[in-house]
Amino acid sequence: MFAVLAHATVFVHFVALLYIGLGGFLAWRWPRSIFLHLLFAAWGVIVNVTSAACPLTSLENFFRAKQGLGPLPGGFNEYYIFGEILPTGYIGLAVAVGVAALVTSYAGVYIQWRNRKSTSRMVPVK
Numbered sequence: 001m002f003a004v005l006a007h008a009t010v011f012v013h014f015v016a017l018l019y020i021g022l023g024g025f026l027a028w029r030w031p032r033s034i035f036l037h038l039l040f041a042a043w044g045v046i047v048n049v050t051s052a053a054c055p056l057t058s059l060e061n062f063f064r065a066k067q068g069l070g071p072l073p074g075g076f077n078e079y080y081i082f083g084e085i086l087p088t089g090y091i092g093l094a095v096a097v098g099v100a101a102l103v104t105s106y107a108g109v110y111i112q113w114r115n116r117k118s119t120s121r122m123v124p125v126k
Helices: 002-029 033-049 055-066 076-081 088-120
Strands: none
Touching (some): 002 076
């Protein structure tokens, strides 16, 4: 049972990472979702810039401990992504692409917000 929960946590972690990187684009379709995305993006920044533990990594480590396994060596990104999915030589490029995607998505949200705001002020001509 704990193995299934650990695997489910890994799946949710990957979904959360995808949402952190690409969720701003969802706000182009659903503008109010930007507030949830801001929380996820802040969470991602805090976990990666400070020594704060990621709650999902902590949860997976809990389920691993229940199976008699040790914690993830180096954390989620180091264990599952760096060197496995993403070659270590491309980490800097991946970060740059991620930041560019985030800035682009937020710029699009802002442009849509600005256009909606300006069209709501327009008075219909009779």
